[in-house]
Amino acid sequence: MTADPLLLLGEVDRATARLLRNAAGLTAADLAQPSLLPGWTRGHVLTHVARNADAMVNLLSAARTGEDRPAYASSEARAADIDAGAGRDPGRQLADLEASAQRFTEAAEGMPADAWAAPVETRQGLLAAAVLVWSRLREVEVHHVDLSAGYRAADWSAAYSQRLLYEVVSDFNARTGVPAMVLRCDGEARELVVGERDGAPMVSGPAGELAGWLIGRTPGEGLTVSPGSLPTPPNWR
Structure with missing residues (x-):
């Protein structure tokens, strides 16, 4: 698999499309069911994937502009946003998931070549911005499995x-x-x-x-x- 962030964007788009298709078939009752993650419903998982896209946009912006812009305002704010969005109806969940994914794609496509080497502060420490596309792909693929809705690691x-x-x-x-x-x-x-x-x-x-x-x-x-x-x-x- 390529390490080139722009080439890897195609993989992110395809993984996101698979997740959106699966999520589109979930009812409100489905979203309230437990996911594979302890304490989280499927609604929590989908909200997390959407907020992760926005967190990646923040880090890409930091790499592009040189401004100090964290992925999340705080760990507490991250958790609060996920809890607040978990109970939304399927239409709002799906629209948020799609719009946030599009914001990520646009931010990545707008990165100057030299900005990909800029360091950004992640939960794993300082990393080059170029790894963020892989990080996003990993989030989408792993949490699609966590949705416990027919998509498997296999x-x-x-x-x-x-x-x-x-x-x-x-x-x-x-x-x-x-x-x-x-x-x-x-x-x-x-x-x-x-x-x-x-x-x-x-x-x-x-x-x-x-x-x-x-x-x-x-x-x-x-x-x-x-x-x-x-x-x-x-x-x-």
């Missing part, structure tokens, strides 16, 4: 799943106390190692199933492990 493309796997493995290797494991995607010779390889179980399966399990979105039923049983990955972000 539906992710192999390229997206493998990039997510590399990112999560790198994150886990920067922590302490993460169980050792060796990951192998079906059809791929390369292995990803978390911790020490010696004695670590080999976990194999489709890239999407591996990625979904590693970030806590699937129980790993489609995976094989040898020796022993599946390790328990830590919470991801």
Whole structure:
């Protein structure tokens, strides 16, 4: 999968279109049902995805102008906005989701080439603005699964799943106390190692199933492990 933010925008657009199609079929009763995220309904998930788009617009603006503009006013304001929007009717939810996604696309397309290298303050620390398009794609794809409305980690493309796997493995290797494991995607010779390889179980399966399990979105039923049983990955972000 490309790292070029403008080329990656096409992937964001396609992922967003899939989410919008799915969300368009949800009733008010559907939106009030629990999502995969503890304490959040489907309405919370859709509102979060919309507010995330606006947060990314804020960071792109900061990179473009050099102004100090945070993604969210505060953690408290972020949570309050999500709670406030969660109970809206389906039409308002869908319109907000679509309009916020369009604002993100327009902001990304309007970035001067040199602004992509500007550092922006994210929840993971200072990062180049160029990574924001990938971050947006990850948000849309992961939270589409969290919607618990028929879209699964197994539906992710192999390229997206493998990039997510590399990112999560790198994150886990920067922590302490993460169980050792060796990951192998079906059809791929390369292995990803978390911790020490010696004695670590080999976990194999489709890239999407591996990625979904590693970030806590699937129980790993489609995976094989040898020796022993599946390790328990830590919470991801």
